[in-house]
Amino acid sequence: MKKKVTIGGIGSVLLGDDAIGPYVVGMLESGYRFDENVTVSDLGTPGLDLVAHLSGIDALILIDSVKNDAPPGTVTLYRKEDILRHGPAPVRMDPHSPALSESLLIAELAGEGPQEILLIGITGEQFEVGAGLSAAAEQATTQAVAQVLTELDHLGISYSKLRKTPYSAWWNPMAEAHPVSDRIAIATPVQP
């Protein structure tokens, strides 16, 4: 049986380097073709809703911005034990706060969490509204993509590279066209 794998980008695309997870997912979706048993997903900032994406999978690869003492753009790998080392948040105040370890613990309790977990963390530099990725974070995206592919190799999952097309994120401040506008004809402003 082939392993079921979810590759998820975590973060808010509106907040500077927090967009790095969804950005790397966008690069993977536009640049590679994966087996049917691989789900590639921009998970946004799901909080505890992450649990719903953990059921029935064997391996989880997450890409997220991290806060650590490394210089911006550093890629650090974390395994399950690193993530769970400090347990859940001491006070459940706002129940929707980011909840990676909480989600993993709940899935484990239900007996349905993934066995193998890799978090590819990229040290962020700025998290300003609407700022897009910093140069340091953008530079790290190629390395993050490579780490995802290495992990897939390790899991014995095959994939193929598509013809290189430059990836342009729809939330980029400079993005002009994106799929939604293409879906309907452009309405020209008319005189009332």
Place this chain on the structure above:
Amino acid sequence: MSRTITIDPITRIEGHLRIDVEVENYAVSNAWASCTMWRGIETILRGRDPRDAWMFTQRFCGVCTTVHAMASVRAVEDALKLPIPANAQYIRNLILIAHALHDHIVHFYQLSALDWVDILEIPKADPAAASKLAESLSPWTRNSRNELKAAQDKVKAVAASGQLGIFQNGYWGHPAMRLSPEVNLLAFAHYVQALEYQRKALQVVGMLGSKTPHIQNLVVGGVANAIDLDNQSALGIDKLEQIRVLLAEVSDFINQVYLIDVCAVAAMYPEWFKIGSGVTNYLAVPDLPLDSNAGAYDLPGGVIMRGDIAGMQPFKTASDPVFRESVTEDVTHAYYQGEKPLRPWEGETEPQFTGWDGEKKYSWVKSPRYKGQPMQVGPLAQVLVGYAQGHPPTKKYANLALGQVSAIAKVNATPALMHSTLGRHAARAIRAAMLAELADKHWQLLVDNIAKGDLTVHNQPVFPFGEVEGVGTHEAPRGTLSHWIVIKGGKIANYQAVVPSTWNASPRDESGAHGPYEASLLHTPLARPEEPLEVLRTVHSFDPCMACACHTFDPSGRQIARVKVL
């Protein structure tokens, strides 16, 4: 002598809720709710194409993605006076219902049940007795002794490992915990089962929205779902049937488990029907439009002031002018510049951070007011407004729930008890049951409409050169959501979102009136102020969502929350 308790999940989360309470003689004497980070996300929408706004607003919050997408397209459609094809209304309604069912289930089981359920009491339970009790309350087939024994073994294993995992930080053994071991066990077994049913509800969102957490099928003017009964990749017979089955399974869980658990837990804590009322002004907007012009709705809206249910004022439509003329935002105690309350269309978001000062400015949340009054929003507002209007599904499930509580607690539970912490939980379960029934109805409406040969899913938007303004409302899981847009020459000139948690978490206003969270905490008794479980019970009953949070993971284990008692 009074002490101050601060509950503040610091670091990691960049925008979050902080509660400060003053405690005197083991009861809350004053309270402040604040949000600790400025977002200002709306500002990035200025100058953009209004047809794209929903893609961005969907990212305001990672948990409530769908609701912000929906309110946004509705705001643009309202500005353009653009009717929506009936199919699009039903598809949107089914997505909104499925999302809400998912959200309500998660809220009760994963996010708040452990305020009432003591996990460490579970090993003492007798699974056979728990099963017998459950079978006396519900026809649910997954309450057998074996199933409950398996759930108990899970807890025993976690407890024996010495590491409590997800249960590490509960206030176990707190004197305010009072369920029998058997009821604790039942609630926990359903906590685990709930994971399965909330996922089924999300699956429906994904099937209709083509993706979850971020749906892709919206367009201003309708939806982008291709309807073709014979085509498997389009919305056809197969997919519709799968959706029907999933919704029916979720409906069974809500009627046979969620609603019953809420009533059973509530009946064991009857004093919590007298705690936590606070602001008894309620606001709900009509939702689940039944036709393309949104002239009729399946969820009623209206306003109740000072708890006067009989004096409820209904909104006829989601674009009721009374609603739009009555909403203002006050910044007296919020970190923004500005002198007087403004309507959202004229809203400004110029930060003026001065640091937390309970007498002056202390929150990044503005104070939305309705005719100058603080309003409580959420399932409780919706249920009370529906009850006052004699809305049949509301009455049906509210009477069922109150009857169940009365029978178990041997009291006479009346709608007046709903102005409370437990009232908010009960109302959410009542709303879930009502929505599950309406899901079935809207599924049938969609299928019947398609069967008539109508395959239309969107109408073309046309933007005028001049300025137009619109409001998109949605009665979201946490309450009334409104997006306010000003469009000039086909581009966004201003955009403001007045979200449910802004109504409920708002700080005081210029008159000094408390916001709903703050008011609801006053006089709450605290058995152990250093473990303010009672404060969490009431705050959690609102289902707070300050999310819209930056999701940066902090692997260092730096303290990520604190309870500070001065």
